[in-house]
Amino acid sequence: xxxxxxxxxxxxxxxxxxxxxxxxxxxxxxxxxxxxxxxxxxxxxxxxxxxxxxxxxxxxxxxxxxxxxxxxxxxxxxxxxxxxxxxxxxxxxxxxxxxxxxxxxxxxxxxxxxxxxxxxxxxxxxxxxxxxxxxxxxxxxxxxxxxxxxxxxxxxxxxxxxxxxxxxxxxxxxxxxxxxxxxxxxxxxxxxxxxxxxxxxxxxxxxxxxxxxxxxxxxxxxxxxxxxxxxxxxxxxxxxxxxxxxxxxxxxxxxxxxxxxxxxxxxxxxxxxxxxxxxxxxxxxxxxxxxxxxxxxxxxxxxxxxxxxxxxxxxxxxxxxxxxxxxxxxxxxxxxxxxxxxxxxxxxxxxxxxxxxxxxxxxxxxxxxxxxxxxxxxxxxxxxxxxxxxxxxxxxxxxxxxxxxxxxxxxxxxxxxxxxxxxxxxxxxxxxxxxxxxxxxxxxxxxxxxxxxxxxxxxxxxxxxxxxxxxxxxxxxxxxxxxxxxxxxxxxxxxxxxxxxxxxxxxxxxxxxxxxxxxxxxxxxxxxxxxxxxxxxxxxxxxxxxxxxxxxxxxxxxxxxxxxxxxxxxxxxxxxxxxxxxxxxxxxxxxxxxxxxxxxxxxxxxxxxxxxxxxxxxxxxxxxxxxxxxxxxxxxxxxxxxxxxxxxxxxxxxxxxxxxxxxxxxxxxxxxxxxxxxxxxxxxxxxxxxxxxxxxxxxxxxxxxxxxxxxxxxxxxxxxxxxxxxxxxxxxxxxxxxxxxxxxxxxxxxxxxxxxxxxxxx
Numbered sequence: 189x190x191x192x193x194x195x196x197x198x199x200x201x202x203x204x205x206x207x208x209x210x211x212x213x214x215x216x217x218x219x220x221x222x223x224x225x226x227x228x229x230x231x232x233x234x235x236x237x238x239x240x241x242x243x244x245x246x247x248x249x250x251x252x253x254x255x256x257x258x259x260x261x262x263x264x265x266x267x268x269x270x271x272x273x274x275x276x277x278x279x280x281x282x283x284x285x286x287x288x289x290x291x292x293x294x295x296x297x298x299x300x301x302x303x304x305x306x307x308x309x310x311x312x313x314x315x316x317x318x319x320x321x322x323x324x325x326x327x328x329x330x331x332x333x334x335x336x337x338x339x340x341x342x343x344x345x346x347x348x349x350x351x352x353x354x355x356x357x358x359x360x361x362x363x364x365x366x367x368x369x370x371x372x373x374x375x376x377x378x379x380x381x382x383x384x385x386x387x388x389x390x391x392x393x394x395x396x397x398x399x400x401x402x403x404x405x406x407x408x409x410x411x412x413x414x415x416x417x418x419x420x421x422x423x424x425x426x427x428x429x430x431x432x433x434x435x436x437x438x439x440x441x442x443x444x445x446x447x448x449x450x451x452x453x454x455x456x457x458x459x460x461x462x463x464x465x466x467x468x469x470x471x472x473x474x475x476x477x478x479x480x481x482x483x484x485x486x487x488x489x490x491x492x493x494x495x496x497x498x499x500x501x502x503x504x505x506x507x508x509x510x511x512x513x514x515x516x517x518x519x520x521x522x523x524x525x526x527x528x529x530x531x532x533x534x535x536x537x538x539x540x541x542x543x544x545x546x547x548x549x550x551x552x553x554x555x556x557x558x559x560x561x562x563x564x565x566x567x568x569x570x571x572x573x574x575x576x577x578x579x580x581x582x583x584x585x586x587x588x589x590x591x592x593x594x595x596x597x598x599x600x601x602x603x604x605x606x607x608x609x610x611x612x613x614x615x616x617x618x619x620x621x622x623x624x625x626x627x628x629x630x631x632x633x634x635x636x637x638x639x640x641x642x643x644x645x646x647x648x649x650x651x652x653x654x655x656x657x658x659x660x661x662x663x664x665x666x667x668x669x670x671x672x673x674x675x676x677x678x679x680x681x682x683x684x685x686x687x688x689x690x691x692x693x694x695x696x697x698x699x700x701x702x703x704x705x706x707x708x709x710x711x712x713x714x715x716x717x718x719x720x721x722x723x724x725x726x727x728x729x730x731x732x733x734x735x736x737x738x739x740x741x742x743x744x745x746x747x748x749x750x751x752x753x754x755x756x757x758x759x760x761x762x763x764x765x766x767x768x769x770x771x772x773x774x775x776x777x778x779x780x781x782x783x784x785x786x787x788x789x790x791x792x793x794x795x796x797x798x799x800x801x802x803x804x805x806x807x808x809x810x811x812x813x814x815x816x817x818x819x820x821x822x823x824x825x826x827x828x829x830x831x832x833x834x835x836x837x838x839x840x841x842x843x844x845x846x847x848x849x850x851x852x853x854x855x856x857x858x859x860x861x862x863x864x865x866x867x868x869x870x871x872x873x874x875x876x877x878x879x880x881x882x883x884x885x886x887x888x889x890x891x892x893x894x895x896x897x898x899x900x901x902x903x904x905x906x907x908x909x910x911x912x913x914x915x916x917x918x919x920x921x922x923x924x925x926x927x928x929x930x931x932x933x934x935x936x937x938x939x940x941x942x943x944x945x946x947x948x949x950x
Contacts, residue, residue: 197232197267201225208445208480209233212240212414215472216445217465217479221511222496222809223487223771226447230418231260233445234275235267237414244274248434249416251279254745256418256769276412280427281386282745284393288384289741291404295396300604300737302383303744307593308609309333309385315612315631316373320366327364335359336371340387341426341459343394346372380640382606390426397433409436413443420448420468424459441475450507451500454765454803462799466505485511485809487771489518492808492815495845500805502840503798520847523838524818527940528924529779532820533566536776537574539816540759543774547814551577553773555760557807559785563778564761571759581762587743591694591705592712596740598684602668603737606640618693621657626650664688677739678720681713764807775811777804780819781832804837822940891945897925902949905929908937910949916941 198206205225208218209232220226230249238244251257257278265272276283285303292299304312310329313336317327339349349355350368359367378384384392397405415435417423423431435441446468453462469477485493493513500506524539526532536556543549556567564580571578587593594617600610608631616622629648634641645662646655664687671680685691694706719742720734760772779785785804790796808815819834889906897903901913911929914936923941939946 197235201228201232202484204480204482204484205229205232208482209236211478211480212237213443215441215443215475215477217468217472217477218445218447218482219479219507219509220447220449220482221485221509222449222452222806223485224482224511225484225486226418226449226482227256227259228263229482230416230445230447231263232267234260234277234414234416235264235272238264238268238271238275242413244268244271245276246411246413247275247277247416248283248412248414249275249277249418250283250431251277251418252422254279254282257282260418279745281389284389284430285741285745287408288389288393288396291396292392294400294404295392296379297384297392298382298604298606300382302381302600302604302607302610303389303741304378304383304385304609305744306333306386307588308383311609311612312377313370313374316370316377318628319632319635320370320373322366322370327366327370331362331364332367332370335364335367336374337387338459339371340391341424343391343426343429346375377608380606380638381608382604383609390430394426394430394433397430405433408434409442415442415444417444417446418448420446421450421453421462421465422448422455422460423464424461425464428461428464437471441472444472451503451509451802452768452806454768454799454806456795456799466507481507481509483509483511485513486515487812488513488809489515489813491518491520491845492811495521495815495841496805496808498842499808499837499840500801503801504794505798519814521841521845522814522816522847524816525834526818526820527822527938529563529566529820529823531938532778532818533570536567536778536816536818537570537576540576540774540776541574543814549774551757551759554776555762555767555770555772555774555810556776556778557762557764557767557810558778559764559787559803560779561763567761567778577756577758578761579758581760581766589705589708591690591709595681595685595688595690595709595712596743598688598690599681599736600740601665602680602684603672603740605642605665605669608634608641611641614688615661618689620661620689621653622661623654626654626658672736675736676720676734677736678713678717680736681716685709685713764803767810768806771810771812773812774814774816775807776816776818777807778818779823780817780835780838781823782835784823784832785835786837801837801840804835889945890947892948894923894941894944894946897941897946897948899925903927904947904949905939906945911937 198209201209202225205228208216208229212233218226218229220229234247234249237247249257249260251260260277261272261275264275276286278286288297288301289299292301310333313329313332314324317324317329317332339345339355344352344355346368349371356365356368359365378388397408412434415431417431431444435444446465448465450462450465453460453465456462469479488496490513493511497510522539524532524535526535540554540556543554544551556564558564558567568578568580587596594614597610597613600607601614604610612627612631615627616624626648629650630641630644633639633644633648637644642662645658650658668680668684668687671683675683691706691709694709697705716739719739764777783791786797786800790800817838819832819838821832823830823832886906889904892903897913897916899913899916902910903913904910905927908927908929911927914926914928916923916925924938925941925944925946926936926938928936
């Protein structure tokens with residue numbers, strides 16, 4: 189494609205992309221297959237709308253990561269110049285937080301409300317459970333948080349929750365009948381603390397629009413003439429409800445364009461509903477909706493693309509499309525079969541080394557994908573053995589590290605002294621003689637008098653030492669708060685790091701871990717200094733505001749995908765959910781076994797299985813040139829070695845797209861038919877000509893008891909012939925022998941003895 193310049197941006201598009209970009213009036217659905225240039229279409233469409241005379245500030249573009257919004261702005265800027273900065277482009281949460289900062293007082297919140305992260309939410313729920321004398325082992329804070337989040341995403345208030353018998357029955361079945369009561373108290377406490385959690389940024393915006401239809405809702409309807417939504421298949425019920433309100437769905441809707449792919453809807457566990465994109469065409473049919481399908485794949489070669497096409501056709505309800513590629517046939521898909529998960533790790537890394545040597549791939553060209561994060565351990569071990577640089581994506585975020593959160597909590601409290609979670613976190617860190625009992629008394633007094641903990645800080649009965657500590661703590665925060673209008677974010681952050689004693693506490697720990705924690709705090713201060721010194725982008729808008737409040741809002745809205753990755757050349761290890769939107773020259777999809785991928789949790793209903801298949805589709809379509817699929821016949825799960833059937837998804841890939849592979853097989857199968865062939869239903873098609881040559885006569889073969897086989901023995905295998913047992917490892921019931929056979933191409937084999945049939949020769 190051509191260079192993206194102002195004069196030729198339309199010429200750089202294919203026919204369907206151009207139509208989607210230039211159709212700017214009325215509702216539009218763009219169904220974008222993987223690697224089809226959807227970001228190009230979305231950004232050029234915005235640029236084209238501006239070129240046609242629409243003011244950039246009349247355009248709202250909603251994304252799921254700040255990174256996507258920044259990339260969008262950069263591309264638009266190449267066509268229309270500085271006007272791109274005036275487009276309202278950002279994540280749902282950042283754009284909605286921006287509106288709420290202006291309008292929050294109309295629903296009883298301060299404009300400088302705190303944004304609670306997951307830890308703040310769990311901490312508050314834990315406090316409520318303690319006050320209600322509920323067992324945390326029964327009322328798990330994570331589970332309670334998930335129930336509250338789900339309720340908000342479905343616009344269920346605490347009152348409606350209490351009246352919903354289906355929800356109440358679910359809670360009773362889970363032995364948590366008081367969820368509705370916890371939910372009600374949680375909402376009250378957040379509002380009293382002037383805080384919103386991430387769900388509230390949507391939930392409270394909907395409340396704002398719903399309760400102020402004539403002024404606020406109409407204000408924003410009038411302000412924006414064009415709405416665009418990226419990754420529409422990932423939206424939930426609440427997000428779509430807000431969009432429908434803003435575009436005036438019931439009466440002469442504004443211009444709306446949604447871009448997405450139903451085949452890549454994989455976030456149901458987060459509340460996303462595929463129904464939004466499946467029903468969008470029908471919802472807007474009365475308003476002459478136009479539908480454009482981007483089916484040309486610019487990423488992958490033909491074997492990969494065609495395999496993905498056939499795979500996804502097994503799903504029940506979907507928007508019909510057929511992706512295609514003109515990048516040539518490319519390499520066939522390789523399948524690795526291993527006896528154990530440990531051997532799977534070795535074979536995957538062996539293949540990586542082979543690809544690096546044969547095809548001159550860099551580490552950064554390669555990704556290893558897995559269904560669950562716990563699978564990464566074995567791959568990490570072998571990568572270390574081969575001295576290959578790697579990075580596990582999705583590890584603990586910088587901003588989630590304790591020492592970083594401690595300093596941020598101080599800064600949050602300086603900005604919003606009603607922030608109870610921040611106060612609880614730092615009131616006695618570093619230790620200043622304010623015990624947990626005193627903190628609980630302050631919380632109880634606040635709850636009893638319907639005030640904030642900050643207001644009750646000096647009113648509890650306490651000894652002289654504790655009273656002095658409370659007074660000193662409060663004075664420190666008040667003095668820092670008084671500097672908000674005269675000091676920038678960095679000056680205040682350094683002041684609080686020193687005055688709180690946090691820096692001295694970290695310096696006192698001279699261990700390696702202590703030094704690392706000190707470096708993390710220094711890194712945070714450096715980041716704040718950069719924020720102050722450089723042009724800062726907030727919600728993708730360049731703002732002069734260097735205040736502490738603005739900095740805190742910026743980092744509160746960060747996602748994993750927004751953090752800068754280490755730029756070294758490393759192999760990436762990540763879950764498939766994390767890989768969406770990325771691409772690599774070589775992709776390894778591992779653990780393709782029934783009950784692992786697809787997950788056993790998905791097997792209860794067709795919808796769950798469809799989502800698992802979409803997840804596999806996403807994994808397959810990350811690959812540009814090389815795709816390798818692997819599975820283990822035996823895997824440790826929950827402390828036990830489990831026998832696994834290969835994933836049904838392997839059998840759904842047509843044979844013509846698979847490389848002919850000599851699969852590892854367990855001994856004792858006279859026909860030596862690979863498990864892969866059975867999965868594909870080819871057992872009946874195999875002929876005697878295709879059967880492997882046996883190196884022993886089955887009539888004379890007498891297998892020995894597996895427990896008698898020891899290292900150093902000579903043994904006979906029907907298929908592999910004579911061999912010598914080099915070593916045996918594994919537990920009593922899961923002994924694995926490494927055997928060197930004499931007359932085969934790959935002489936060293938690892939065989940699980942309880943499944944093998946071996947005859948001891950001597």
